[in-house]
Amino acid sequence: MNHVPVLLKEVIEGLALQPGDTVVDATTGGGGHGKVIAEAIGKGGTLISLDADKEALIYAEKTLKDMQCHLCFQNINFRNLEKALQACNISKINKIIFDLGWSTLQLEHSKRGFSFLKNEPLVMTFQNKPNKGVLTAHTIVNTWDMKHIETIIKAYGEERFARAIANAIVKEREKSPIQYSDELGRIVKDAIPSRFYRRSIHPATKTFQALRIAVNDEIGALEDGLEKGFQSLKKDGRMAVISFHSLEDRTVKRFIKSKVKIRELVPITKKPIIPSEEEITHNPRSRSAKLRIAQKI
Numbered sequence: 001m002n003h004v005p006v007l008l009k010e011v012i013e014g015l016a017l018q019p020g021d022t023v024v025d026a027t028t029g030g031g032g033h034g035k036v037i038a039e040a041i042g043k044g045g046t047l048i049s050l051d052a053d054k055e056a057l058i059y060a061e062k063t064l065k066d067m068q069c070h071l072c073f074q075n076i077n078f079r080n081l082e083k084a085l086q087a088c089n090i091s092k093i094n095k096i097i098f099d100l101g102w103s104t105l106q107l108e109h110s111k112r113g114f115s116f117l118k119n120e121p122l123v124m125t126f127q128n129k130p131n132k133g134v135l136t137a138h139t140i141v142n143t144w145d146m147k148h149i150e151t152i153i154k155a156y157g158e159e160r161f162a163r164a165i166a167n168a169i170v171k172e173r174e175k176s177p178i179q180y181s182d183e184l185g186r187i188v189k190d191a192i193p194s195r196f197y198r199r200s201i202h203p204a205t206k207t208f209q210a211l212r213i214a215v216n217d218e219i220g221a222l223e224d225g226l227e228k229g230f231q232s233l234k235k236d237g238r239m240a241v242i243s244f245h246s247l248e249d250r251t252v253k254r255f256i257k258s259k260v261k262i263r264e265l266v267p268i269t270k271k272p273i274i275p276s277e278e279e280i281t282h283n284p285r286s287r288s289a290k291l292r293i294a295q296k297i
């Protein structure tokens, strides 16, 4: 299954792309947004495509191979944006887009345990081959103490049954280590009273979200990435951010607000743009998306 880019038209319009622009796609994924950006900036433009996941970039290189703009691919975390720009010989940019979280490609094909429906090792890093010693979901569920597991599930998953889930995880691992994503999915599901199940969302969704955020330090990376993106923008340059849950959106909203207060950014979207009913029907993953756009003064 291909990754369907979310709020595509809204991103392209909101970024006000011009031929010749230099644009950073901080979260390249399948290259869905990147391709339309590349078409809009044309031959004289430059697209810098980043992703922490090398496999995503290899895929995106194929998607973007016929584009006429200059292309520079960097397998790097966007929190290290300045290094990517240096490697591409770019000092300032006109636009930057962050489309946060995971892609359908990662969920379906990465074999890193992002899905509770698959029998995959509990890795959950965006990096396809995590370096030795890098934090994984396996380490969290099998070695962290119960309180610490409860804290992240509560904070990053906003899960009301965090304590019961942490308790169930610790009980299970006493029998034998928890190895696979579907196994963890079942443990979490069984820890939540069935009357609280919701029809459209698997009961393990929030816990998996929490583990992924913790493993990849997603909120810390977002704070760093937003600041570096802002620093790299030229005057009148724009940043667009698509978030998928309230922790991300809160971070983006707070960042924009703080820069607006000191007159460094002006919001282009007063309220976040959300997908239409039609988009949600075609692409259910878009249902929680929120797009915020701001311009540098």
Ligand SMILES: C[S@@+](CC[C@H](N)C(=O)[O-])C[C@H]1O[C@@H](n2cnc3c(N)ncnc32)[C@H](O)[C@@H]1O
Pocket: 003, 004, 005, 006, 026, 027, 028, 029, 030, 031, 032, 033, 034, 050, 051, 052, 053, 056, 076, 077, 078, 079, 099, 100, 101, 102, 103, 106, 126, 221, 222
């Ligand atoms: C939602 S997908 C992007 C999809 C893309 N816009 C498209 O249309 O195909 C998010 C991508 O961002 C990457 N990613 C997430 N956090 C990252 C970070 N801090 N630095 C670099 N890449 C990141 C993930 O590996 C994933 O491939």
